[in-house]
Amino acid sequence: MSREQDSLVVCEQCGSAHRWLPLAHGTIARCTRCDAVLGRGHRLALRSILALTITAAIAFLIGISSDVLSLDMRGVAKATTLPGAISASWSGGQEIVAVVAAITALIAPALFIALRLYVLVPLAAGRTPRGFAFCVRTLHHVGRWNMVEVFTIGVLLSLVRLAGLADAVPGPGLFALGAVTMLFAAIESAGLKHLWWQLR
Ligand SMILES: [Zn+2]
Known part of the structure; x- marks a missing residue:
């Protein structure tokens, strides 16, 4: 798997792909098409x-x-x-x-x-x-x-x-x-x- 593929995240709701970036604590990443939550910046x-x-x-x-x-x-x-x-x-x-x-x-x-x-x-x-x-x-x-x-x-x-x-x-x-x-x-x-x- 290439580095580029590693950093892609696919929305579980609508299937559109996004480039994944590490999130800061307390922030939420949402799908640009359907607004579904892609991930949360976690404190743990x-x-x-x-x-x-x-x-x-x-x-x-x-x-x-x-x-x-x-x-x-x-x-x-x-x-x-x-x-x-x-x-x-x-x-x-x-x-x-x-x-x-x-x-x-x-x-x-x-x-x-x-x-x-x-x-x-x-x-x-x-x-x-x-x-x-x-x-x-x-x-x-x-x-x-x-x-x-x-x-x-x-x-x-x-x-x-x-x-x-x-x-x-x-x-x-x-x-x-x-x-x-x-x-x-x-x-x-x-x-x-x-x-x-x-x-x-
Ligand atoms: Zn989506």
């Missing part, structure tokens, strides 16, 4: 995004290994983790729910974190990772499937619904996944274009 530096990503990785590991919900029904206590909830949906005949939950709450967030780390760690050290362009493109697609917040809200809703039937208590995993949701929002707000700038 590469190292801050790396730190947020490492924190998200730790919170995600806690989130998938600890109980998200514990139930106490007439003295019988039952707790479940995120993978446990997915396998329970599968064995309970809700295969589609299980597959969608596994993709959006487990696989996509794990890929999102792994790819970010794979790209950010070498960039922070001043090196360009192998397959950089492929990784950034994959990240763009993975971002669309990354919906750990839907699972978190789903568990919160079931907590409210179960409140009258059983003693339902949110587990540490749910708080960790809530933290992951907020960290992802912070990481995603920086967008992907800042990654390309690091090459220059």
